[in-house]
Amino acid sequence: MKDVRFSRLKSFFVTVLLGAGAVALRAAPPEERPLVFPLPQEIERVGEDFPLTEDAAILVPEHPAAEDLDLARFLTAELSDRYQVAVPVKRAARLPADGPVIVMGSIDNRLVRQYCREDGIAVDAATPGPEGYVLHVSAQRIVIAGSDDRGAFYGLQSLRQLIYRTADGLRVRGVRIRDWPHKKFRGIRLYLPGRENLTFFRRFLRNFMALYKYNKVIIEVNAAMRLDRHPELNAGWIDFANSLNYTRRSRARGPGMQAQDSAHHDTADGRVLEKKEVASLVDYARSLYIDVIPEIPTLTHSYYLLTRHRELAEIPNAEWPDTYCTRHPKTYDLVFDVF
Incomplete structure (x- = not known):
């Protein structure tokens, strides 16, 4: 009976996947697949991709909030367990002039605030709004700026989808995304x-x-x-x-x-x-x-x-x-x- 129960559970999850459209996405030709799903409200492919090597670092403030550390640990575990790439977490008082660095957090994160201020990016509790975020990926920096902690977390989920493998190693597609939910209840x-x-x-x-x-x-x-x-x-x-x-x-x-x-x-x-x-x-x-x-x-x-x-x-x-x-x-x- 164990096999029967597991088979039924597995069948149910396959039904969920079909309903969500994930299977259809994978079946689509590469040029027709969205870079991120669900499709962000605003997305633009820009510049060079970010080389995701062990020379990169995930930066958190000198006195990080628990939510900042949670994001850093989530990404560290993802890169280590899925791709066998070890990217360290480091504390910093300011963003360095060059990279490669990854910074993630809500607008309460001082490193995120510095990036938004220097690049003239409008992010606050009302913009993009609850659960919203901005994600910028360039050759030297990845920055996720959330209107709130949920928004920063969803920015990280978009980042996960932008990672791809080449003969030379991992890369993250260069993008500029501004996103907020299509629906509150998902x-x-x-x-x-x-x-x-x-x-x-x-x-x-x-x-x-x-x-x-x-x-x-x-x-x-x-x-x-x-x-x-x-x-x-x-x-x-x-x-x-x-x-x-x-x-x-x-x-x-x-x-x-x-x-x-x-x-x-x-x-x-x-x-x-x-x-x-x-x-x-x-x-x-x-x-x-x-x-x-x-x-x-x-x-x-x-x-x-x-x-x-x-x-x-x-x-x-x-x-x-x-x-x-x-x-x-x-x-x-x-x-x-x-x-």
Whole structure:
């Protein structure tokens, strides 16, 4: 059953990728592919590319903010782990006259402010605006100036997409970008992953959702997280998932053999995660500026509530009841206690 659960999870993520258009982008001829996706509000190809070698340095102020260090560590890890290029992080009081250097941060970063002041670039909380950034890449400098910390982070995600490999090593395409979101809410809906897929889920958050600047993930939970006051729901959830997996079904049948609501029993691969595992996943998403919205099904798709509480079901004699009775006095005691 392990292989079946993993196959379903993998198929779901492929569907997400198709829906987002990433596959279509890769299939397009190189000359038709955007340099950055989603396409920035303003982008111009300019000058020479930046040679990304170990002679470069990522500069942070002498007394860097935690957000500045987070950006520097993110890029250092990306270059080391993906490209095996070690670019050091150094502290500086001022931007040097020449490079090669990389500077990233919000407009609160003094090195970023110096660059914007000297080059006459307008960046503040209102320009380009919330989650907005400016990214300039030349032969000697890469500068990301965010209107806020989220904007600086999204500028880094655009930078990740501009890196390419040549026979002579890594380079970053020379560009001038001014960007802000097309939409405030940019989200994907997913199931809570199973324990064996937590590492894969984290990679998906970092290398797809963050890379393409999604800022919301809706995660369906059901009874797939430990419910301390309702262990019967966790136990019933595993019974329910086993029943459907062992009979190779995607949904249960009602008393008249009618198809009921889809089961969503793939949530956490039909098993239960501990609260600390879910909390760790939420913390990691937040570190990528992705807000987690938990989804707890109510009324319909409520199998997880009713596996051990048939007395609350609209149709108690169903194989696996999917809808609770809205008029039962104890229904909402259970629903709100789970919330």
